[in-house]
Every structure is written in structure tokens, then in C-alpha cells.
Amino acid sequence: AIRMTQSPSSFSASTGDRVTITCRASQGISSYLAWYQQKPGKAPKLLIYAASTLQSGVPSRFSGSGSGTDFTLTISCLQSEDFATYYCQQYYSYPQSFGQGTKLEIK
């Protein structure tokens, strides 16, 4: 099974900041990488798929990059509604697997 490792596990930032979350796969996954946002008590929400394609309706301040084993999610100008937990997921092979999550908190 492919292991996904995110860093950092948690992060404090302020509104207006630019933040980057990284995700590393234990083996190459091409661009079969998605990013989700999850708020307490809610299901994850798809933000980005194919490593860099923005899901319809997601603000353009979110962007993704990478291929192979190393990926990043960037939020260019944090808004209050962006404080949440973010997960990466590989869908290159089964069983599909998720990173452990990055909790973004208000500084």
C-alpha cells in the first residue's frame, strides 16, 4: 500500500497569510493526487484533483502542484473560512490512501 505523509501536522497562521502544505507519497503516483478540506462535523470537500486542477466552485486562492512523489497545496491569501484540516489522497492504486491531515489554526 502507498503511504502518504503530510507536513506539517498542524500549523498556525493569520488571515492574509500565504501557506503551503506538503504531501509525499511512498512511491510514484504520477498526478493521481487530490486535496480535501474538512471542517468539524462535516465530510471532506474536494478542492483539487489531478494534483493541480481546481474543483468547480473552489476559490482561485487554492492551488496545487507536483507529480511523482512530492506535492504541495498552497493557499495564497488565507481567509477566515479556510481554517480547517486538509488531507491529501492518492488514487493511483488500490487501496487508495490518505495523508494524516494538516490542521490549519488561527494564530
Place this chain on the structure above:
Amino acid sequence: QVQLQESGPGLVKPSQTLSLTCTVSGGSISSGGYYWSWIRQHPGKGLEWIGYIYYSGSTYYNPSLKSRVTISVDTSKNQFSLKLSSVTAADTAVYYCARMTGTTPVDPWGQGTLVTVSS
């Protein structure tokens, strides 16, 4: 727009079988092209993919749970179901049903349902 809704008991006794159903609206499971999935999230923890079923009945299960998991589909009711046998407290989690394809990620998701394993 496809929507998914989980249903089932919120409390299961240890050693018993957890049973959940996912009802799909806004689209037909029988139309094909999608894998109907179950994913769980332990309290305060990350996400674990359980497995999927295709409308034809073919399945794939996470090897970590394979010996205890059965996913089935009822196309006449536009539902698919999860059974997890011999549960322990470690199976306490929020269980989500969701849709995916072979080349796209999980989307959309149901709202999730908390299942607690306790006597």
C-alpha cells in the same frame, strides 16, 4: 446532482456486525462508470478507505479489513451497503459513503454517520 446519505444503527455491541446503508439520489447506481465506496474516520483521526462496489457487484476491499468486510448493492433501491463483522472498539468511527471512478478521486461524499462500538 448526486447526493448520498448513510443510515444505520449508531451503536453496535462488540463482536457483532456493523451494518450501514447508503442511499443514492440524483443519479442511478445502474448507469455504470462509478465505484460506490465506503470510507471511515476514527474520532479525531485521519481517513481510511474501506472498499468499493461497482453496479455489477464486483468489489475491492482494503486488505487491512478484507476478512471482515462485505459491500453489496441493491440497484432496485439505488442503495449500497456495508457490513463489518466482529467489531471491536477500534471500529468506532464516522462512516462515509461516497462515489469515485477508477481515475478520479472521491466525490461527492455523504454527510457521514457515527457508529460507536460499545456494550
